[in-house]
Each structure stands twice: as C-alpha cells, then as structure tokens.
Amino acid sequence: MQAVVLAAGTGSRLKDLTRALPKALIPVNGRPLLTYALGFARAVGCEQIVVVTGAFREKVEQLLARVQGLPGLAWVHNPDFLKGNLYSLGAARPKLGGAFLLLNTDHVYHRELAARVRAQCRGLTAFCDQDRQLGADDMKVRLDPQGRLAAIAKTLTEFQRGYVGMTFCPAERRQDYWRAFDQVAAEQGDKAVVEQVLARLAAQGAPAEIGDISGPGWLEIDTQDERQRAEQAIQTRPQDYLAAEVSA
Secondary structure, eight states, rough: OEEEEEOOOOOGGGGGSSSSOOGGEEEETTTHHHHHHHHHHHHHHHHHEEEEEBHHHHHHHHHHBBSSSSEEEEEOTTTTTTSSSHHHHHHHHGGOOOOOEEETTEEEEEETHOOOOHHSSSSSEEEEEEESOOOOTEEEEEEESSSEEEEEEEOOHHHHHHHEEEEEGGGGGGGHHHHHHHHHHHGGGGOOOTTHHHHHHHHTTOOEEEEEEETOOOOOOOOOOOHHHHHHHHHGGGBOOOOOOOOO
C-alpha cells in the first residue's frame, strides 16, 4: 500500500506562522507538522509514501531529504497549489500504481488509530468519526441505508458522521476513482477538492464504505488556536502521537 500526503498548502489561516513557512513545516511540539503524517502513514503499513509539495517547496523538500527510516519516501511538486487540493492528488497520480491511502498534512492522529485504519483498509473507504461536534468548516457525511457514504460536503444540514481527511482506495477501485476524479476536475475547475470525488462516486451508485475511527481522537491544525490545542495535547501525552525522525 502507498500513502499520499497532501502537503502543498500555504496555511494562510495560521497567519504569521506561515509567513516564511508552509503549513507542512510549522512546529507542533517541536516537530514539523508534516512529520506526524509521515509517522502515522508508516505505522499504518504504507511501504511507499508520496508527499505533494507546493508552497515553499524547497524548504519542504529539504526536510524530506533528512527524514530517516522511510526508504520508500518520495515527493512531487504541485505548481497549482493555490487551486483546490484535487490538483495536489493529481500531481501524485503518476506515482500511484496500486492501493493508496490519502492523507492531509494538517491532521495528527492518535497512534492507536494506525492499527484500526489498517484493519479497515479493504474496499474504497472514507474514514469518519461520530464523536465530534461539527462546525461550519467541518466536512460532514450523510449515510445511505446500508451505512455507506451517500453525500459529503461542509454544507450538509443532515449528516451522521464527520470526515477525518483520510480515504483508502484499493487497487480494484482505482479505475472508478480516477474516472470520477477526471469528471470532478473537468466540472469544478480551480476549486476542485478531493472530497468531491467521493461525492461523485456516491452519486453514480458506487459509494465508499465508512471506516470508523471514533474514540482516541485526532487533531486538526488549521488555525493558531488549533495549533495551540494540539501543542497542549501532545505535550501532555507525547507517547500517543507518532512522528517520523529527521536528521540534524
């Protein structure tokens, strides 16, 4: 299994923290944010990890060149990083030859979730939880009668789950996934995002299953307040969070 880590964003909502750094490199408890996604992907069992760079690509690539213990680490650049994040996944597409796990760089997952994610990586799977109070900026999921993904959007008013920024695509669903990807890219243009691929597949009668990671919790770092909360959580229990090692 491969992993794709979308690390191209500017992190504008982090304000001064990203004036000279991309979101992927802001420190969280003394470690670059990106290293948590790398450590988690390896713990899930991904043998190759493809990181998509964008803003401040040279700085991100310098960090990646110093990561230890990940022999299958590779990276590609998305020159369209100011567009929707579908373009970042598209930049990684030529390097994806089989099953892949899609991750965002700004999500830090509890280490207990690695085994749970690995166990649920079977069919096309959108990972969700059901123990958060979801706000206007959270990605929401409505289920169909069989408990599969029927709709996904921040604007849903009826929903049962919250999407956690992680999708698994098995090798046997790659053709369906990329066909829907191309359709979304053609219709949505610069604003296309990866969640719209899941929405398109559901609308075509080929929905994703739901993977549940409720319980241990996870951290999202989009704003300065969220970064502060993540710092406090990791400082309190650093053993609960995985991060790749980086040489000096």
